[in-house]
Amino acid sequence: xxxxxxxxxxxxxxxxxxxxxxxxxxxxxxxxxxxxxxxxxxxxxxxxxxxxxxxxxxxxxxxxxxxxxxxxxxxxxxxxxxxxxxxxxxxxxxxxxxxxxxxxxxxxxxxxxxxxxxxxxxxxxxxxxxxxxxxxxxxxxxxxxxxxxxxxxxxxxxxxxxxxxxxxxxxxxxxxxxxxxxxxxxxxxxxxxxxxxxxxxxxxxxxxxxxxxxxxxxxxxxxxxxxxxxxxxxxxxxxxxxxxxxxxxxxxxxxxxxxxxxxxxxxxxxxxxxxxxxxxxxxxxxxxxxxxxxxxxxxxxxxxxxxxxxxxxxxxxxxxxxxxxxxxxxxxxxxxxxxxxxxxxxxxxxxxxxxxxxxxxxxxxxxxxxxxxxxxxx
Amino acid sequence: xxxxxxxxxxxxxxxxxxxxxxxxxxxxxxxxxxxxxxxxxxxxxxxxxxxxxxxxxxxxxxxxxxxxxxxxxxxxxxxxxxxxxxxxxxxxxxxxxxxxxxxxxxxxxxxxxxxxxxxxxxxxxxxxxxxxxxxxxxxxxxxxxxxxxxxxxxxxxxxxxxxxxxxxxxxxxxxxxxxxxxxxxxxxxxxxxxxxxxxxxxxxxxxxxxxxxxxxxxxxxxxxxxxxxxxxxxxxxxxxxxxxxxxxxxxxxxxxxxxxxxxxxxxxxxxxxxxxxxxxxxxxxxxxxxxxxxxxxxxxxxxxxxxxxxxxxxxxxx
Numbered sequence: 001x002x003x004x005x006x007x008x009x010x011x012x013x014x015x016x017x018x019x020x021x022x023x024x025x026x027x028x029x030x031x032x033x034x035x036x037x038x039x040x041x042x043x044x045x046x047x048x049x050x051x052x053x054x055x056x057x058x059x060x061x062x063x064x065x066x067x068x069x070x071x072x073x074x075x076x077x078x079x080x081x082x083x084x085x086x087x088x089x090x091x092x093x094x095x096x097x098x099x100x101x102x103x104x105x106x107x108x109x110x111x112x113x114x115x116x117x118x119x120x121x122x123x124x125x126x127x128x129x130x131x132x133x134x135x136x137x138x139x140x141x142x143x144x145x146x147x148x149x150x151x152x153x154x155x156x157x158x159x160x161x162x163x164x165x166x167x168x169x170x171x172x173x174x175x176x177x178x179x180x181x182x183x184x185x186x187x188x189x190x191x192x193x194x195x196x197x198x199x200x201x202x203x204x205x206x207x208x209x210x211x212x213x214x215x216x217x218x219x220x221x222x223x224x225x226x227x228x229x230x231x232x233x234x235x236x237x238x239x240x241x242x243x244x245x246x247x248x249x250x251x252x253x254x255x256x257x258x259x260x261x262x263x264x265x266x267x268x269x270x271x272x273x274x275x276x277x278x279x280x281x282x283x284x285x286x287x288x289x290x291x292x293x294x295x296x297x298x299x300x301x302x303x304x305x306x307x308x309x310x311x312x313x314x315x316x317x318x319x320x321x322x323x324x325x326x327x328x329x330x331x332x333x334x335x336x337x338x339x340x341x342x343x344x345x346x347x348x349x350x351x352x353x354x355x356x357x358x359x360x361x362x363x364x365x366x367x368x369x370x371x372x373x374x375x376x377x378x
Numbered sequence: 379x380x381x382x383x384x385x386x387x388x389x390x391x392x393x394x395x396x397x398x399x400x401x402x403x404x405x406x407x408x409x410x411x412x413x414x415x416x417x418x419x420x421x422x423x424x425x426x427x428x429x430x431x432x433x434x435x436x437x438x439x440x441x442x443x444x445x446x447x448x449x450x451x452x453x454x455x456x457x458x459x460x461x462x463x464x465x466x467x468x469x470x471x472x473x474x475x476x477x478x479x480x481x482x483x484x485x486x487x488x489x490x491x492x493x494x495x496x497x498x499x500x501x502x503x504x505x506x507x508x509x510x511x512x513x514x515x516x517x518x519x520x521x522x523x524x525x526x527x528x529x530x531x532x533x534x535x536x537x538x539x540x541x542x543x544x545x546x547x548x549x550x551x552x553x554x555x556x557x558x559x560x561x562x563x564x565x566x567x568x569x570x571x572x573x574x575x576x577x578x579x580x581x582x583x584x585x586x587x588x589x590x591x592x593x594x595x596x597x598x599x600x601x602x603x604x605x606x607x608x609x610x611x612x613x614x615x616x617x618x619x620x621x622x623x624x625x626x627x628x629x630x631x632x633x634x635x636x637x638x639x640x641x642x643x644x645x646x647x648x649x650x651x652x653x654x655x656x657x658x659x660x661x662x663x664x665x666x667x668x669x670x671x672x673x674x675x676x677x678x679x680x681x682x683x684x685x686x687x688x689x690x691x692x693x694x695x696x
Contacts, residue, residue, distance in 0.1 A: 008484025012473065019472045216468035216529075219432045220485045221457045375453070377434045378395075 001225050009222070009230025013204065017234060026199045031192050031242045035249055038188040039181075049133045050078040052096040054087060056104040065102055065118065068144045074136035087121065097123040098133050110148060111155075185256045186338035187311030189246040190272070194305045194331045195298070196242055197276030198283065200235045202297035205284035205373070218375040228370055232277050239273035250342070259345030268341075268351070271358050272334040276301075278365040279330075285372040305331040330361035383446050385410045385537050385568035386431065390440035393426050400426040402591035403440060408570060410536070413563045415582035416572035417677070423591040424572035425465050428539045431570070432462050445537055461530030465541040467522050469529060471515030475506050478514055478529055486533035500528030503558060520551025527558060531567075538562065540571040544578065556581045576678040587681055594684050603675050607683055609633045609645040611675045612653065615668035616642060616660055625663040626656070636682050643679055 017023040051069060055062050069075045078096040081087055087099050101119035103109075110116040120137050122130045208214040217227075247265065250256045258265075280297050287293040307313060308322070309331040315323055326332055333354040340346035340354075348355070386408040393401040401423040408414050416424040429435040431444055433453025442449045445459035469478045479497045488496055501507060504524035506517075514522065523543055530538065540559070544552040556578065563569055563583075571582070579585045580599050587595040587602070595602055616622045619637050626642065627635045631650030636643050644656065651659075653670050660667045675683075 002487065004487050005485055008481050011484075012470065012477070012481045015477060016470065016472055211468075211471070212464075212466045213468045213470055215434065215464040215466070216462070216526075217485075219434060219457060219460070219462040219464070220482070221454055222485050223454075375434075376436065377429060378436055 001223065001229060005222050005226045006230040006233070009227060010233035013231050014234035016207070017200075017238070023200065023203060026196060026203075027238045027242065030196050030199065031246055034192045034195065035188065035246055038191065039185060039249070039254055047074065048076040049074060049098055049136065050096040051075040052079045052081050052087070052090045052099045053077065054081040054084070054099060054101045057102050057106050059107050061107040061110070062102045065106075065144060066100070068147075069100060069137075069140045072136065072140045072143065074133075074140065091121075091123055094123075097130070098137065100137075110152070116148075181254060182256050182343060183339070184312065185250045185254050186342045187309065187335045189243070189250055190309060190331050190334045190338055191305050191311055192246055193239065193243055193269075193273060193334075194276050194301050194309075197235070197239050197273055198280035198297040198301045199294055200238060201232065201277045201280030202284045202287075202293040203290050204231045204235070204281060206288055206290045206293040209288040210290050215377065218377075224373045224375065225370055227373065228281060228366075232274075232281060235277050235280075236270075236273060239277060240270065243269045243273060256342055258342050260341030261345075261347065264348055264351070265341055268334065268337045268355065268358065271362055272330075272337075275330050275358065275362045275365055278362070278369045282365065282369040282372055285369065301331075304329045308332065309335045311335050327357070328361075330358065330365070333357035333361065383410075384408060385412070386442070386444050386570060388427075388431070388440075388442045391427065391430060391437055391442050392439040393423075393430060393435060394438045399591050401430070404588070404591075404593045405440075406586060406593060406596060408568060410568050411563060411566045413559060413569045413571065413581070413583045415579045415585040416570065416588055417576065417579045417585050417681070418572075418574065418588035420574055422588045424588055425541050426591075427588075428462075428541045428570065428572060431456075431539055432460060433457060459535055459537055461533070461535040461538045463523075463526050463530050463538075463540045463543050465545070467526060469514050469522070469526055472513060474511045474513055475501065475504075475517075475525060476510040478525065479532065482529040483532050488533055496532050496534075500525075500532060504528045505554075519547045520554070523547055523551070523555060524558065527555070531562065536566070536568060538567055538569045538571075540569065542572050542574065544573060544575065552578070576676065576681065579677045585677070587684060589681075589685050595680070599677060602680050603677065607645055607675050607680060609647045609650075611673050611679055612644045612646060612656060612670060613638070613673045614642045614644060614656060614660070614670040615640065617666050617668075621663065622660055622665045625665065626659060629656075629659050631655075634683050634686055636686070638679075643673075643682075645679075645683060 017027065053066050055066065066077065070077050075098070079090060081090060081099070087101075090096050090099065099121040101121065103117065103119070106116050106118070118141060120134070122133055122137075205214075208217060247269070251258050279301070283297050283300070284293050287296055304326075305311070308315070308318075308326040308329040310326070311331075315326055315332065318326070336354040337351050337358070340351050344350070384407045386406070388404055388406040390403045390405055391401055392399070392403050404423075404427060406414075416427065418424055426435060430437050431442055431449055433449050433456050437450055444456045447455040447459070449456050470481070473481065476497070479500055480493075483493055483497065501510060504521060504527070506521060506525060506528075509517070509521075514525065517525070527540070527543065530540075544555050547555065552575070559569055559571065560581070573579070582599065584596065584598055585602065586593055614622075614626075619640070619642065622642055623635055623637055626632055626644055629651070631647050632644055633647055634645040646656070653672070657667050657670055
């Protein structure tokens with residue numbers, strides 16, 4: 001590989017990107033727009049779940065229960081229901097996605113046994129929301145429980161710990177504020193870099209074919225490796241800049257805590273960008289029209305990275321065959337590396353598995369990309 | 379490549395695409411410093427042959443060496459010794475003149491100490507002084523072609539393959555381009571240039587007539603014009619042309635006849651019919667005859683004549 005040739009190609013490519021509005025837009029505007037869309041648009045937090053209450057008891061105690069739910073901030077009181085039949089109506093009309101039923105003997109049972117049951121009814125049309133709402137309800141109940149336990153213990157002259165029935169509290173690690181943004185944003189950065197990177201290089205070879213400059217280029221002694229190295233260089237710089245922008249926004253704008261090591265972040269990000277650019281280059285070699293190459297690059301990066309990278313949908317919840325497929329979705333390795341770095345402060349040793357995945361992806365993709373190009377017209 | 383090796387050796391070179399034979403067993407040897415013209419209509423196989431010689435297409439059969447290297451097995455060695463101008467303009471339109479030159483200089487690893495002088499030479503040769511920083515896409519055709527030639531010779535290749543370098547260029551620029559070709563040839567550069575302009579063939583040391591993938595004649599322009607016709611060429615102004623052609627073709631002593639613009643070109647065997655005889659035949663058929671005179675043949679006459687004759691042995695040995 002000759003440095004002179006690589007440089008000549010890199011300089012030429014940089015000039016072309018600089019003068020091509022479309023490439024510039026992909027390089028600079030796309031990450032920004034996606035960050036806004038994905039960063040703000042995708043949030044798994046559901047606040048103020050509309051709650052209807054059917055209070056059969058109508059006591060001071062039962063009102064305290066309702067207040068406990070509402071004051072948690074997770075629910076807002078939509079309506080008080082007068083009877084059993086009203087529950088179905090309220091659900092059907094989407095007036096609420098959860099109904100809290102307080103039985104008529106709630107206070108009596110609580111006073112006698114220290115235990116009482118609340119009934120929670122959830123609209124399970126949207127499973128995801130329901131799960132979250134159920135989690136919230138469990139949290140609200142647990143808070144109530146501890147208040148009531150303390151009261152009961154005091155009333156019967158016991159210490160709270162002797163009451164026994166301490167339910168499992170839903171506890172959260174790493175994302176103490178239960179803010180899904182902290183979980184989502186690192187994934188968003190990975191998705192954006194995967195999309196933008198593949199878009200950038202998907203045009204680089206197809207542009208030469210489309211404009212007819214390829215025939216001249218391959219009649220020169222330039223080697224396929226020099227061509228690839230030269231062509232990837234300017235996009236690598238752009239990719240690093242895009243990564244710095246996205247990661248900076250994650251830390252300083254979205255305020256996702258960063259607990260890891262900056263040099264580890266740099267090395268892994270650089271490696272990921274190389275993989276992503278190599279993939280776009282591979283597509284560009286295979287598809288000779290710019291439009292086709294960019295469409296294919298979008299298609300084959302967007303769906304797998306959003307669905308199978310673990311960025312929103314947990315991979316360990318997927319059936320084994322799908323999990324197996326996700327092994328080739330190289331973005332998943334970077335998603336876990338970023339999450340580890342951001343939320344857990346993982347070091348290189350902790351990240352060995354996803355890092356190995358990323359390295360293997362880099363080797364395979366760059367090898368394929370280097371081999372795919374032939375200096376021939378037939 | 380020492381001075382006695384031929385620059386280009388083509389041996390029964392063949393290229394087929396599916397069931398279409400684009401190049402059909404062409405054999406040809408080009409000595410160092412020669413300017414050889416590939417002449418033939420569009421689609422005759424000129425570009426395909428040149429692309430095989432650059433190592434861009436793999437020959438289906440036969441072989442070729444350029445600068446002593448086999449085009450199929452050592453394409454990279456070949457590429458270090460050639461400059462190539464493809465048929466379609468293929469410089470970077472969004473780059474300036476200087477940026478294009480610098481790019482190709484880098485690709486060909488022109489030594490840094492030579493860079494400035496080579497680029498200056500190319501700019502001067504192309505007549506692009508003062509336009510060094512203009513984006514190439516805004517240049518007129520002739521300038522673009524000369525710049526493309528400039529880019530192809532930056533590394534001083536001993537052999538140049540030029541594929542229809544003057545197509546679509548105004549006549550003045552075409553002549554200027556051929557002056558450049560001859561300047562390069564005077565420096566010892568071997569040049570194989572294709573064109574479909576018959577008049578340009580006159581500028582070549584030797585010409586190879588190509589039709590339907592086959593080499594149908596090879597020789598100096600003078601030799602081809604002198605020997606290939608096999609008779610005397612007569613130009614006759616007459617009307618109507620169609621009937622005249624039918625009548626004269628059937629006449630004894632007429633070797634060939636073809637419509638040439640608004641006239642007939644008729645080849646008569648030496649010592650056969652004279653001008654009077656020809657006029658008589660036409661007049662007897664009720665055809666109006668104007669001027670009739672013996673003319674020296676152009677290459678186009680030769681080409682038409684040879685294509686019509688369909689020789690069983692391509693004139694490779696000529």
